Amino acid sequence: MDDIVKQALAKWPNVPHCYGWLGLDARGNWYMRDDRTQAMGPFPAAKGSLLKHDKLIDFIQRNYEHDERGQWFFQNGPQRVYVELEAAPWIWRVAEDFSVRSHSGLEVEPSACLLDEDGRLYLVAPLGLGLVHTQDVGVAAEAIEAGRWTPQDVRAAELPARFGHVMSPAAGQPLRQPAHP
Structure with a gap:
């Protein structure tokens, strides 16, 4: 894990986790999944935007880990961004x-x-x-x-059961209520 990420975790320890916003496809590509994409369905049916920025991809991959429940995430500073998996971690x-x-x-x-x-x-x-x-x-x-x-x-x-990984951490989360105007 990057030192800057460790420092952010120490400074802001209680930042809520993020679910459904990042996906890893069967070819090792990362996808950003905004609200509109998430509303279209689960990953990989609704993939989102392919990440192409090499430095961002490298940062994600250096800070890619799993928690004790087998949910894979990208530690983005103080926030865990849980990853939707198409095939495997x-x-x-x-x-x-x-x-x-x-x-x-x-x-x-x-x-x-x-x-x-x-x-x-x-x-x-x-x-x-x-x-x-x-x-x-x-x-x-x-x-x-x-x-x-x-x-x-x-x-x-x-x-997933045999190797202890969770394909969709977002699936275990309560549905978000739409924002009211």
């Missing part, structure tokens, strides 16, 4: 040499390989569960053929 990039990095650039060593009912490939690493990026499935298939990983069948709906 991590999106893995697999290089030609079969090395694996997270969408945030952290290198990991997978300990298990899972294949769901829709053919999506997941890897388990010390950071947690992640989906293999669609552009890297071919390289991951080569790693499987080379005996590096052995896929185990899994049902996608069982993954």
Whole structure:
């Protein structure tokens, strides 16, 4: 976590958490979800605006963590901005040499390989569960053929309970009442 974030937490410890405003898609892209987008439906059906600012994305990724309930969030100064997940908390990039990095650039060593009912490939690493990026499935298939990983069948709906992550922290929050003019 950035020092400036730690300082803000110490200075303003009781800032309310934010739900529904940030999403991570199955390709490792971040989306800002304003009130209008949230009113259109849950993530990923209503994704919002793709974040393109590299420094903002880097800041989010450096301050991306999970709480004790398995809800992933971005610590934005004193405020936790909980993340809506499309597929998993991590999106893995697999290089030609079969090395694996997270969408945030952290290198990991997978300990298990899972294949769901829709053919999506997941890897388990010390950071947690992640989906293999669609552009890297071919390289991951080569790693499987080379005996590096052995896929185990899994049902996608069982993954959050099995690996302790919450796909939609906003779903557990009370609905907001519309503001009156």
